[in-house]
Amino acid sequence: xxxxxxxxxxxxxxxxxxxxxxxxxxxxxxxxxxxxxxxxxxxxxxxxxxxxxxxxxxxxxxxxxxxxxxxxxxxxxxxxxxxxxxxxxxxxxxxxxxxxxxxxxxxxxxxxxxxxxxxxxxxxxxxxxxxxxxxxxxxxxxxxxxxxxxxxxxxxxxxxxxxxxxxxxxxxxxxxxxxxxxxxxxxxxxxxxxxxxxxxxxxxxxxxxxxxxxxxxxxxxxxxxxxxxxxxxxxxxxxxxxxxxxxxxxxxxxxxxxxxxxxxxxxxxxxxxxxxxxxxxxxxxxxxxxxxxxxxxxxxxxxxxxxxxxxxxxxxxxxxxxxxxxxxxxxxxxxxxxxxxxxxxxxxxxxxxxxxxxxxxxxxxxxxxxxxxxxxxxxxxxxxxxxxxxxxxxxxxxxxxxxxxxxxxxxxxxxxxxxxxxxxxxxxxxxxxxxxxxxxxxxxxxxxxxxxxxxxxxxxxxxxxxxxxxxxxxxxxxxxxxx
Ligand SMILES: [Zn+2]
Numbered sequence: 001x002x003x004x005x006x007x008x009x010x011x012x013x014x015x016x017x018x019x020x021x022x023x024x025x026x027x028x029x030x031x032x033x034x035x036x037x038x039x040x041x042x043x044x045x046x047x048x049x050x051x052x053x054x055x056x057x058x059x060x061x062x063x064x065x066x067x068x069x070x071x072x073x074x075x076x077x078x079x080x081x082x083x084x085x086x087x088x089x090x091x092x093x094x095x096x097x098x099x100x101x102x103x104x105x106x107x108x109x110x111x112x113x114x115x116x117x118x119x120x121x122x123x124x125x126x127x128x129x130x131x132x133x134x135x136x137x138x139x140x141x142x143x144x145x146x147x148x149x150x151x152x153x154x155x156x157x158x159x160x161x162x163x164x165x166x167x168x169x170x171x172x173x174x175x176x177x178x179x180x181x182x183x184x185x186x187x188x189x190x191x192x193x194x195x196x197x198x199x200x201x202x203x204x205x206x207x208x209x210x211x212x213x214x215x216x217x218x219x220x221x222x223x224x225x226x227x228x229x230x231x232x233x234x235x236x237x238x239x240x241x242x243x244x245x246x247x248x249x250x251x252x253x254x255x256x257x258x259x260x261x262x263x264x265x266x267x268x269x270x271x272x273x274x275x276x277x278x279x280x281x282x283x284x285x286x287x288x289x290x291x292x293x294x295x296x297x298x299x300x301x302x303x304x305x306x307x308x309x310x311x312x313x314x315x316x317x318x319x320x321x322x323x324x325x326x327x328x329x330x331x332x333x334x335x336x337x338x339x340x341x342x343x344x345x346x347x348x349x350x351x352x353x354x355x356x357x358x359x360x361x362x363x364x365x366x367x368x369x370x371x372x373x374x375x376x377x378x379x380x381x382x383x384x385x386x387x388x389x390x391x392x393x394x395x396x397x398x399x400x401x402x403x404x405x406x407x408x409x410x411x412x413x414x415x416x417x418x419x420x421x422x423x424x425x426x427x428x429x430x431x432x433x434x435x436x437x438x439x440x441x442x443x444x445x446x447x448x449x450x451x452x453x454x455x456x457x458x459x460x461x462x463x464x465x466x467x468x469x470x471x472x473x474x475x476x477x478x479x480x481x482x483x
Contacts, residue, residue, distance in 0.1 A: 011222040014194050016057055017087070018075045019065070023190050023218060024182035025054060031177070032058075033074035036065050042175045044147055044156035046132075048163030049179030052217030055159040058179070059128045060086060062157060063094045067122035082122050093119040093126065099139075100131040108139045115146050115154050124155050132158040133165035140167055147173045181216025184208070185312050190218060191225055195236075200229055202236035205250050208312055209238055212288065213245030246281040248288070254318045257292045260334065260359055261326055263367030268359045272352065282351040289359075290338040295319050297335055300328040329370040337362040 016022045019029045028047075035041050045062070047055040064076035064086045076083050085091035095111065111127055119125040129135070135143075147156065147170065158174060160166055191207045194200075202225075210228070214221035224244060228236045242249055248256075252271065259267035275285060291310070298308050300323050304316050311319060323331075341358035348354045369377075 009223070010194060010198075010226040011219045014190075014222060016054065016061065017078050019061055020075065022054060022058060022061070024186045025058065025179050028058070028177045028179055032062055032065075036071075036074040041066065041155065043150050043154070044158065044174040046163070046166065046171060046174035046176045047157065047159045047179055048176060049161070050181060050216065051161050052214070052219035053179050053182055054218060055179060056128070056130055059130075059157040059159055060094075063091075063124075063126045063128065066124050066126060066155065067091070067093060067119075091122070093122040093124065094128065095126070096128045096130065098130050099134040103134045103136050103139060105136070105138045105142050108135070108143050112142060112146055115151060119153055123153070125153055126155045126157065128157045128159070130159045131161070132170075133160045133162045137167075140170060144169065182218050183216075183310050184211045185310060187211035187214060187216075187218060187221045188312055191221060194222065194225065198229075198234075200225070200234050200236060203238050204312070204314065205238040206236045206241045208250060208315075209241035209245065209247055212247055213241070246279060246284065248275055248280050248285050250315065253285070253288055253292060254315075254322075256359075257289060257296075258322060260363045261322055261366050263363045265360050265363060268363055269356060272356055272359070276352055282355055283345055286338070286342055286345055286351075286355060290335070290342055292319075293331060293335045293338055296323055296331045297328070299323050300331060326366065327370060327373050329372050330366050330368070333365045333370070334362045337365055 019033055022029050032045075047058060049055055061076065064078070064083050065071060065074055067082045067086065068076040069080040069082050070077045078084075078087070082091065082093075086094050089096065095114075097107065097111065099107075115125070117125075146154075150156070156174075158166070158170075163171075163176070163178070188204075188207045188211045191202070191210060192204075195202045195207070206228075207225075210221050210224045213224060224241070225236070228240055228244065232240050238249060241247075252275070256268065256271045258264075259271065276282065295309055295311050295315070296319055298306060299316070299319050302308060304320050309316065309319075337358060341354065341362075344354055344358075345351055
C-alpha cells in the first residue's frame, strides 16, 4: 500500500479496539476484565501513567465493554450500535471531558446535572475525564458529592499523567491503576506487525530505533513510523529513524559498551567525539548505555531467555557475547559508575565532559580485577587448577578455601578474606610494576607452591598490572613474584 492511499494515521488506525489488543498493560487489563466478568465494577476508576501508553484507549474499551449489547465475555463486540457510537465518540451515554481545556465548575456542571437521568440506550452512563489533575479544586468539590454516592447506573473513569496531583479525597473514592511504559521489545513487535499489514519494508533496527525514541509510548511509536513513511516512502531504514530522534545506532552503542568493557580509552573518546559532532542526544546516550549494562547484569544473572531482559534477539546476541568475557562483579561496578553519571548529568552544563570522564572511569573499573576474582585466582593456583581470569562465575561469596598446605603460603587466603580495603587506596609508595617486583631470594623464601610452571591461562592474571598493586595494598600480604 502506498503512502498516498493510506488516509488514516497509523496511531488511529491501529488503536486497540478490544482488551486483547492492548499491549504491555496485562495486570490492569486482567483486573478490569475480571471485574466485568464478575459483575463487580467499581463506581470510579483512576488510570495513571505517562502520555501515549493507552489510558484514553483503555477507558473507551472499558466503556464499550460495559455498554456493549452483545459482549463476548468481557470483550466488547465492536459491531453493535453502542460499540460503534462509542468508538465514533457520539454515544449519548458515554461523555468525554478533556480537563486540560475544561477545568472549571461550569464545565463539570452538565455532568452533575445529567447524572440523575437514566442512560438513553445503554446499561451505564459513563463519564471519562481525561487529564483530570487539571480540574480546579472548585470543580472537584462540585463533583465530590456525586462521586461519593453515584446512582447505580453511573460510572466514572479518570485518566491522568500526574497521579500525585489528584486530591487524596478523590483517589480514595476510585480504584487506582498505574499503567506502565511499554517495553521496547513489545513496541518493536507491534510495529513489525503493523508494517506487515501495511506493506512497509522496515529494517529491524529501524523499528528498534523508533521504539527507543518513543520511550514506552505506543502512540508516539506509531506516529513516528507514520512520519518516516511519509518522509521516505515504504522503505524505512535505521539511519532515517536515528536521524529523527538524535539517537545513536544500536551497533555504535554496543561498540561503545564493548570499548568500556575492554578498557579501550581511545575508542571511548573517539566514539563520544563522533556522537557529539553528529548532534546525538548525549543524555539519551547515557540512559541507553546504562540500560545496556543493566541488561548485561540481568543476562549474567538470569540467562539470555529471562523475561526481565528488555532487549530484541539481535541485542541479546551481542549481550551474550559481551557477557562471556567479563566477571559479573565488574559489570555491576560499571553499572554503579553509570548510575552516578546519570545522576550528575542533571546538574552539569557540559554533558560531554562528564560523560567522557565517567566512561573512562567505568572502563578502568571494567579492566580492574575484583577482590573476588583475585581470591578465586589465588585459590585456583594453590590447588593447581586451571586459572581462568575473565570467565564469569556465579556471583556468590567465595567459600573459604580449605587449608591443605602445612607451610604458610606467601599470601594466605585468610589474609585475603579479612576485610581488606577495596583496590581504591593505593600504597603510599608508588606501586611496583610486575617487572619491578624484587625477586625473593630463593634460599630465604622457598616458594611453597608446586614448582611446576603455572598453566598458560594464569598469565592473564599475572600480567594484569593491577594484580600486584592490589596484593600490595592488602594488610599483611607479602608481595612475591608468583611466576
Ligand atoms: Zn458491542
